[in-house]
Amino acid sequence: MNVKLLKNLAFLGLLSFSVFPSFALSKIIPDGTIPYNMGVQLKGDTDGPEDLDRVQELGMKWVRRGFIWESIEREKGVYDFSQYDRFVNDCEKRGLKIIGCMAFSNKLYGHVKDEPARSAYADFAAELVKHYKGRNIIWEIWNEPNTMTFWGRHGKVGNSPQYAREYTDLVRAAVPAMKKANPDCVILAGSVSNMWSESYKWMSYCFADGMLDIHWDIWSVHPYGVKAPEDYMEAYSHTRNLMKKAGGDTGRLWINSERGFPLGKAEGYAGGDPSLAYEYQAWHVIRQYLVDLLEGLLVTIWYEWGGKEGFALYRAGNMTPAYNACKTFVKELSGYKLDCRMKTENKRDFVLRFIDKNGNEKLVAWTAPGVMESPDKIVPHSIKIAVGDVSPRLVTTDLYGRTDIVEVSNGVIEPCLTGAPVYITLR
Known part of the structure; x- marks a missing residue:
């Protein structure tokens, strides 16, 4: 159990x-x-x-x-x-x-x-x-x-x-x-x-x-x-x-x-x-x-x-x-499990942290429209996410598996959030 x-x-x-x-x-x-x-x-x-x-x-x-x-x-x-x-x-x-x-x-x-x-x-x-x-x-x-x-x-x-x-x-x-x-x-x-x-x-x-x-x-x-x-x-x-x-x-x-x-x-x-x-x-x-x-x-x-x-x-x-x-x-x-939702200034911004049995960590981040608003009301925007002591460049993966890089500055990343969840590999 x-x-x-x-x-x-x-x-x-x-x-x-x-x-x-x-x-x-x-x-x-x-x-x-x-x-x-x-x-x-x-x-x-x-x-x-x-x-x-x-x-x-x-x-x-x-x-x-x-x-x-x-x-x-x-x-x-x-x-x-x-x-x-x-x-x-x-x-x-x-x-x-x-x-x-x-x-x-x-x-x-x-x-x-x-x-x-x-x-x-x-x-x-x-x-x-x-x-x-x-x-x-x-x-x-x-x-x-x-x-x-x-x-x-x-x-x-x-x-x-x-x-x-x-x-x-x-x-x-x-x-x-x-x-x-x-x-x-x-x-x-x-x-x-x-x-x-x-x-x-x-x-x-x-x-x-x-x-x-x-x-x-x-x-x-x-x-x-x-x-x-x-x-x-x-x-x-x-x-x-x-x-x-x-x-x-x-x-x-x-x-x-x-x-x-x-x-x-x-x-x-x-x-x-x-x-x-x-x-x-x-x-x-x-x-x-x-x-x-x-x-x-x-x-x-x-x-x-x-x-x-x-x-x-x-x-x-x-x-x-x-x-x-x-x-x-x-x-x-x-192989990952949901660990927590990280705190964000905007309650319609979502950053979820996942951890696997080996301690590897990933974030999934996106933004949502206001309550009972249609998806076209989403305004893409960047937010700051504290990620701690990680590699200076992190791999991101979009909704369809395409990869990119996000830079880390003083333990913080600033990804652009849209309605499409993005996966961010921390460690």
Whole structure:
């Protein structure tokens, strides 16, 4: 068990030692070595061996994929896991861990907001965790249940008290069944879409309905609705305050189980000059992984690996700039752990220090726009960073692996910060 990481998370307020993680959960808590936290979303048309090979080659350690109820239980009480067995086996061969999203309702039973579908879903979830016991899978209850798109168009609009109560009832039914079938299973609840006023209300309704008293393990979020990854910091802080205000067990860990910054005008587009959309996306994928590291989240899933919605890292056989940025990230920081965020005058300037087991040190530095501002609002500027007794000339590496030199003067460097993270090798 990585006690040091657990203590760090406790210090950040992200883990309470009054509710120490189960043995099963402790097994998936990584030791903090890059790229332990990096993952991508897969779908049925991107989960084959060739795509998994590419995901592995890129250095990713996690994949998220739906385990669709209707495709497993086509006859009441009869479960066919064969198509998912292939996927799980293929991931296992490549050392990829899985976030399995248990979705959605089944026409054999109706909507899970009502009986008998709610109990049938709990039975299905129990069969899943029993069948895959001992495999590297953690299980997420639903996908974005606060939205009409994935919960269904009934009653009031999404993010309503009704939707929150229905989802909390589903979690309340599923978790005990899953833990009984496999006490070692690890369960994610929440999967909440967006971090904005209405989704905050939805989470508050869930917490008021007793969500925090149910024995799931990890809270999962999809932090859409902000303009930059750095905005997650305010969003996460606000959500933690909602949990604290509601009482109950607030000591669980978190996972960002879906977020991407697309091209063009698709939902989630961060704005700015559309001609620079590929560049902005490359900035954002790396800063998303870095900010979540800083915030203590266990895993970050980029949406998505392939697809035609404008989010893809791997597009029609071509590596996008975001893909190449990920490749550089892994090459530069593989084997390193986050040590600290260094102090800067501007709170939207970021300088993170990483150290490997041999004592080698690197910095990653960038700047972000103001809160809820688009990436074109970034103004490149130089800052002074104290680096101590190091070589008089340090190697820097840009987002795509191109190297340069920064001069050291009296133990200080003055790199120019932009929205593209730069890697600085100290020693």
